[in-house]
Amino acid sequence: MKSDSRDTQLRLCRLEETLRRAGVKLTPQRLEIFREVLRASDHPDAETVYHRVRQRVPTVSLDTVYRNLWLLHDLGLILALGSPRERVRFDGDLRPHHHFICTSCGAVYDFYSAELDRLHLPADVSALGSPDRVQVEIRGLCTRCAQTDVEPGRQ
Amino acid sequence: MKSDSRDTQLRLCRLEETLRRAGVKLTPQRLEIFREVLRASDHPDAETVYHRVRQRVPTVSLDTVYRNLWLLHDLGLILALGSPRERVRFDGDLRPHHHFICTSCGAVYDFYSAELDRLHLPADVSALGSPDRVQVEIRGLCTRCAQTDVEPGRQ
DNA sequence: ATACGAGATAGGATTAAGTCGCAAACAGGA
DNA sequence: TCCTGTTTGCGACTTAATCCTATCTCGTAT
Structure with missing residues (x-):
């Protein structure tokens, strides 16, 4: 698993710099949550990230995971699939669009x-x-x- | 507003036929929910559809709206935006993909x-x-x- | 037309996702 | 090392969405 080196290293540097610029602190929880999303290739939801991070930081709370995922998202460090923070919407237009x-x-x-x-x-x-x-x-x-x-x- | 004629007419025929095939009844509530989604061009969520349908069928329940939206969706009569029925998922891969x-x-x-x-x-x-x-x-x-x-x- | 049965509805109860508020803990610059 | 503003953890809370079930209704068969 070589991808855990160069790529991840770069992303972690970028994390540090982006956080510093935003006046946001680099806590161990935050770091582990970020690393977990980087590591995952299965597009995990918040609960899944929570369980995985928990194995490394057993005291982390679900709320912290939510807060940090959205923080990282808002800083452009990770992406969210689907329409973020929104309910499901429906569309009656079946034409290709x-x-x-x-x-x-x-x-x-x-x-x-x-x-x-x-x-x-x-x-x-x-x-x-x-x-x-x-x-x-x-x-x-x-x-x-x-x-x-x-x-x-x-x- | 001419689109309320030909297009809608065709879609309503298709609704009737699809429902019959699926062994599903055509209730007034179901019809109004479908028409409401057809009429809307703003991708409404379930709650919004509920309020709009309520003006025509004051007794309709929110649950009925949810049930029918997903039914119509499953029958391919309407579309759902985003990842249907799923939580928000996160993605650490920032490369274009x-x-x-x-x-x-x-x-x-x-x-x-x-x-x-x-x-x-x-x-x-x-x-x-x-x-x-x-x-x-x-x-x-x-x-x-x-x-x-x-x-x-x-x- | 009428009756009958599978399916649908209303709406209150329930579940589960996600957020809030606050006291205690901590990061990181001075 | 100290100090301040940020962050965390956790329990309480909010809200989307689903479940339950007695009652009702559509639509087929009679």
Whole structure:
């Protein structure tokens, strides 16, 4: 397992620097939670991270795991799958379409593209399973949020 | 608002037929919940659908809304955004990558593709906001589930 | 038309995910 | 080493979502 060296080392340096910049302390709990997410390749949920970290830091609390996962997420050090912090949403539009998801307000905008609908998938996807629906998800700041957020001299 | 005619009409026919095939009854509540999701273009969550349906069917219960949303989802009549019925999952891999999500077991497999990483986005996306991260999400049956599910004469 | 039975509903009870508040502990700069 | 602002742990709490079950209803068969 060589990946536990160079890659992880770099990520840990980046962790230290990012935390320092944000004025956030590097506690053993925080470190272990971060390392656990790095180590995992199975996209664990908070509870799973909690159990794994517990084997190294037996006193860690579930709350601390939650707090730190979202902290690391907000600092851009790890990613969250799905629509973070949101309930499940439903969509009556069955036509092939794609999503622009605002990382600030959580709004989901649909858009259509014949080009994206017939995307050429890489060969190794077929080893994973048989595709049923292919969607492009774009995350970013929506126009509305960009206006209200910045816009100096107002507010 | 002409879309409330042809399109909706077709979808309602399809609803009736799909329900009949599945041996499921067409109740007024079910119909209104379906129509509400069709009508909405803002990807509402269950609670929102509940409040809207309530204005037409004042006695409807939240539980009925949940049950029917998932029923309609399972019958392929509506879609759910995000990872349905799952908790938030975390991912330590910051490299650009894409996801294959199994619709049966919920597992998420990563895959990498330089081609997909530099996707050409349609022009009208820029009107929605400024893209930050672009990901292709493929939903389908994973190889493992395909084997265990079908495979006659075993188990 | 009518009756009947499988399936559906309402709504209160329950579970479980996730968050809050606060006292005690700790990181890390001076 | 000291000191201050941050973080932790934990129990209480909130809230999304599901379960339970008596009652009701759709839709088929009569």
